[in-house]
Amino acid sequence: MLSRALTLTYDTEQYPFQRVLSHYVFKVRRLDQLHVVWRRQNNRDKLHYQDNMALRSLMQRLPDDSPFYKVYHAWIAHVLAPLYGGKISYSAHPKMRVHLAGTSCVSDFHRDADVTGRLDQINCYLPFTDVFETCTVWCEERYDSNIYQPLTLKYGEALLWDGGLLKHGTFANQTDQTRVSCDFRFKAKAPDRVRPPWSDVLADRQPLTQSEL
Numbered sequence: 593m594l595s596r597a598l599t600l601t602y603d604t605e606q607y608p609f610q611r612v613l614s615h616y617v618f619k620v621r622r623l624d625q626l627h628v629v630w631r632r633q634n635n636r637d638k639l640h641y642q643d644n645m646a647l648r649s650l651m652q653r654l655p656d657d658s659p660f661y662k663v664y665h666a667w668i669a670h671v672l673a674p675l676y677g678g679k680i681s682y683s684a685h686p687k688m689r690v691h692l693a694g695t696s697c698v699s700d701f702h703r704d705a706d707v708t709g710r711l712d713q714i715n716c717y718l719p720f721t722d723v724f725e726t727c728t729v730w731c732e733e734r735y736d737s738n739i740y741q742p743l744t745l746k747y748g749e750a751l752l753w754d755g756g757l758l759k760h761g762t763f764a765n766q767t768d769q770t771r772v773s774c775d776f777r778f779k780a781k782a783p784d785r786v787r788p789p790w791s792d793v794l795a796d797r798q799p800l801t802q803s804e805l
Contacts, residue, residue, distance in 0.1 A: 612660050677781065680780055718750045
C-alpha cells in the first residue's frame with residue numbers, strides 16, 4: 593500500500609452501502625456477482641465496456657433523497673469529517689464505478705490534477721465490494737515511478753490517498769468478481785485543526801505549482 597495512504601474502517605451495519613445498492617439499485621443478492629445477473633438478463637456470455645457504463649448510470653442517476661445518499665452523507669459526517677476538523681468540502685455526488693468481471697479497462701491511467709487543476713484535494717476510494725488484483729484501481733507506488741500496484745481493500749474499508757499527483761487507472765478485470773465503488777475528492781475547511789497522520793496524506797509531494805500541471 594502507498595506510504596502516506598490511510599485506510600479507514602467503518603461499521604457496515606451502520607453504513608450499509610452494499611445492502612442499499614443491492615436492494616434498491618441493482619436488485620441482486622451479491623454485488624460482486626452482478627456480472628452473472630447482467631449476463632442472464634441480457635442473454636449474452638460476453639460483456640463489454642458499455643455494460644459497465646449502463647450499470648454505472650443507474651447509480652449516477654440516483655436522486656438526492658435516495659437511500660444511498662442518506663447513507664453517503666451520514667458516512668461523510670460521522671466517519672470522515674471528524675478526522676479533518678469536523679468540516680470538509682467534498683463531492684456531494686461522487687463518481688460511481690462498476691467494473692464487471694471479464695470486461696476491459698474502465699479508466700485510462702491519469703493524474704486527477706491534470707484534469708481538475710486542483711492541488712489541495714485528497715482522494716477517497718470507497719468500495720462497496722472487496723477490491724483486489726484486476727478488479728480494483730492500480731496506482732503508482734511513488735510519484736512519477738510508473739510502477740503500479742493494486743489498491744486492495746475489503747468492503748468496510750476506504751482509502752485516503754493522493755490521486756491528484758499519483759497516476760492511477762485500471763486494467764481488464766480478469767477476476768471472477770465485479771467491483772462496485774465510488775470515489776470523490778475533499779479538503780478540510782479548517783486545516784490547522786487536522787492532526788497527523790490525517791494531515792500527512794499529501795506530505796510526500798515534491799513542491800509543485802499550478803503552472804506545472
